[in-house]
Amino acid sequence: MELEDDFDVLDPERLIQCPYNKHHRIRACRFPYHLVKCRKSYPNVAKELATCPFNARHLVPRADLSDHITKCSDKGFIEQDVGNQSSGFQRDQLNAVSTWQAPPCDEDWEAELLEQSDSPFIWGMSNSGINSSSTTFEQKNCLPSRVRAPEYFPYTVSWKG
Numbered sequence: 001m002e003l004e005d006d007f008d009v010l011d012p013e014r015l016i017q018c019p020y021n022k023h024h025r026i027r028a029c030r031f032p033y034h035l036v037k038c039r040k041s042y043p044n045v046a047k048e049l050a051t052c053p054f055n056a057r058h059l060v061p062r063a064d065l066s067d068h069i070t071k072c073s074d075k076g077f078i079e080q081d082v083g084n085q086s087s088g089f090q091r092d093q094l095n096a097v098s099t100w101q102a103p104p105c106d107e108d109w110e111a112e113l114l115e116q117s118d119s120p121f122i123w124g125m126s127n128s129g130i131n132s133s134s135t136t137f138e139q140k141n142c143l144p145s146r147v148r149a150p151e152y153f154p155y156t157v158s159w160k161g
Contacts, residue, residue, distance in 0.1 A: 011028065012027065012028050012029035013027055013028070013029070014027070014028050015027060015028075016028055016031050016057075018034060018035075018038055019035075019038075019045075019049060019059040019060075020035075020038035020039065020041070020042040020045045020046065020049075020059075021038060021042065021045075024038065031057060032056070032057065035056075035057065035059070048061060048062060049061060049062065050062045050065040052065075052068060052069070052072055052074070053069065054069070054072045054074040054075050054077070054078050055072065055074040058072065058074070123149075
């Protein structure tokens with residue numbers, strides 16, 4: 001029987017009574033959204049209710065809050081988390097010093113810039129000369145055999161005339 005009750009608590013389709021209006025019965029999966037909406041619709045009732053520090057879905061009268069805190073079923077989850085944190089496991093992970101170092105960089109962008117030619121990049125063409133005085137281009141297809149470059153573009157290139 002307890003096992004069935006645990007599954008019922010996790011059922012997103014179960015109906016929950018709204019704390020602002022007792023005639024509202026909302027599916028559990030929509031309950032947080034409904035609480036926001038009803039809090040705006042019933043501001044006088046919202047002033048009389050307090051939110052449980054362990055579960056924001058628990059809204060109880062302010063006078064009963066201390067009693068609810070001692071009996072709240074979600075209190076165990078928070079205490080368990082606090083216990084895990086105080087055990088030092090997470091604290092040790094946060095204080096661990098990283099030994100990662102960046103790999104050495106062999107790139108020299110300034111040297112690469114000087115080696116580049118002054119000729120512009122043209123798709124499908126490769127520059128046969130390294131220096132800027134050579135303007136001889138050769139056609140080179142770098143595509144795999146099953147893929148071919150288009151013979152014409154779907155638009156007119158202004159510089160091609």
